[in-house]
Amino acid sequence: MSSSALKTVPKAPKGARTAAIRPSVAARLFEEAQAIEQEDAFRAGTAGFMGRALVQATLPYREPDRDLPVWGRTAGDTSLIIKPGYVHDDETGTFKSMGYPYGTIPRLLLAWLGTEAVRTNEKRVVLGKSLSEFMDSIGLTSHTGGRNGSITRVREMMKRLFASDMAIMRGGAPKGADFATSKFSIADETNLWWSRQDPEQAGLWQSTVTLSDKFFNEIVATPVPIDLRALRGLRQSPMAIDLYCWLTYRNFALRAPTTIPWEALKLQFGSGAEAEKKFRETVKRALLQVLAVYPAASATPTKAGLYLEPSKTSVPRLVKDW
Structure with missing residues (x-):
């Protein structure tokens, strides 16, 4: 990577132990940042949309224990609860x-x-004629086989995501407080007909997903606009993806400076028993990547939390003002 490319990557936030992004990641971030600077997402055809609920309360970063009956994450008075899907085990008959x-x-x-x-x-x-074509469309250009290869992981995560049941819960604590819950799944029907042996080969039938009514209605009614080029740049860090989506979502409504306490951030973006000090460093490292593709965001780690100032959204506002 050229020295000029390195200079465009933001310096580490004050107090972060790591002073630089890995060169391979920095090169990818620089490439996407240059494209974003030259042309906005709508003109470039890279405007994307995320569901608001899954921006406020996010999926796990690492694999939870499979024996857990449910997994959850909380942001403010909103919680995301996930129940995994189940499959028949031929060996045990269960x-x-x-x-x-x-x-x-x-x-x-x-x-x-x-x-x-x-x-x-x-x-x-x-979803596309072949698994390879679909992987390209979601930003995964490396197609590797084997037990831990990208092809295997994409198929596995698709099955897990579409088979799981979710619920968004609001309130409920303390006793007597207001309470609301909305149960949903991502898909009502899934058909994956791609070849397992050859990801380039087109299936005999179209691979499709039919979104559930609740997921579809929410994403269409309250989409959070994002730049898919930013996600491509951040694709090796799930926390960086979450921070990016959350920051641009906050900036659609943020009217005055505010500090989000570390305790609240840990509930939303943390991973269980992780020590707060380690969590802060993880957030700072992820933020360093986010600011490379979303430099307009004013987000500064402080002793009290993450200090936010009103900033431009990552994707320009539309007339409909999403």
Whole structure:
């Protein structure tokens, strides 16, 4: 990477232990940042959309214990609760957990599905002729096989995401407080007909996902506009993706400076028993990447929390003012 490219990457936020982004990641961030600076997302055709609920309360970063009956995350008075899907185990003759969707891939899937739902206004989404083509469309250009390869992980995360049940809960604590819950799944119907052996080969039938009414209605009614080029740049860090989506969402409504306490941020973006000091450093490292592709965001880590000042949104506002 050229020295000029390195100079465009933001310096680490004050107090961060890591002073630089890995060169390979910095190069990708620089490439996407240059494209974003030259042309806005709508003109470039890279405007995407995420569901508001899954921006406020996010998926796991690492794989939770499969034996957990439910997994959840809380942001303010809003909680996301996930129950994994189950599949029959031929060896034991019982049903076992498929595991939880986690990491980067489900986030890229949700962004792509949300974008297609808003673009077509159709619940039935065609995924593409081949798995390779679909992986390219969600921003995964490296197609590797084997047990831990990207091809295997994409198929697995798709199955986990579409088989799981979710609920958004608001309130409920303390006793007697207002309470509301909305249960939903991402998809009502999933058909994946791609070849397992050859990701380049087109399936005999179209691979499709039919979005659930609740997920479709929310994404169409209250979409959070994002730049898919930013997600491509951040694709190796699920927390960076979450911070990016959350910051541009906050900036659609932020009218005055505010500080989000570390305790609140840990509930929304933390991972369970992680020490607060370690969590702060993780946020600072992720923020360093976010600011490379969203330099207009004014977000500064302080002793009290993350200090936000009203900033331009990552994607320009539309006339409809999403």
